[in-house]
Amino acid sequence: MLIISIFYCYQTSYAQQGGNLNAEQKAKIKAQIVEDIEKLNLSDSQKQSYKDIAIKYAKQLRNLKNSNSGRFAKYRKFKSIIKAKNKEMKMVLSKPQYQIYLDTQEKRIEAMKSRR
Numbered sequence: 001m002l003i004i005s006i007f008y009c010y011q012t013s014y015a016q017q018g019g020n021l022n023a024e025q026k027a028k029i030k031a032q033i034v035e036d037i038e039k040l041n042l043s044d045s046q047k048q049s050y051k052d053i054a055i056k057y058a059k060q061l062r063n064l065k066n067s068n069s070g071r072f073a074k075y076r077k078f079k080s081i082i083k084a085k086n087k088e089m090k091m092v093l094s095k096p097q098y099q100i101y102l103d104t105q106e107k108r109i110e111a112m113k114s115r116r
Contacts, residue, residue: 039104040097049092057085 033054037047060081064074086105090098 036101036104040093040100042093042097046092046097050089053085053088053092057081 033051037050040046040050042050061078064077064081067074069077086102089101093101
């Protein structure tokens with residue numbers, strides 16, 4: 001359940017690609033995209049890079065979610081995917097933006113954990 005919840009938390013851009021999400025999920029994810037872009041105050045070039053990175057890792061997380069791996073294996077793979085995503089985001093975002101990104105990420109993870 002945690003992997004599924006975090007999957008939706010991190011992959012806000014995936015809704016724009018369609019995916020297998022219902023209208024409510026797409027609306028929620030799109031709202032997160034808008035919130036992130038506003039919160040991070042991204043430039044036009046940063047917006048595109050941010051979306052590209054998010055989509056790239058959304059696909060990886062979607063494949064992970066649908067895999068038959070065990071819970072622990074999925075968790076380890078999830079952590080490695082997020083680590084790689086954060087590394088790419090760090091190159092796109094300024095230091096203050098990256099810190100806001102990490103803070104937002106942590107708040108979303110905590111919110112998902114509290115709903116379990």
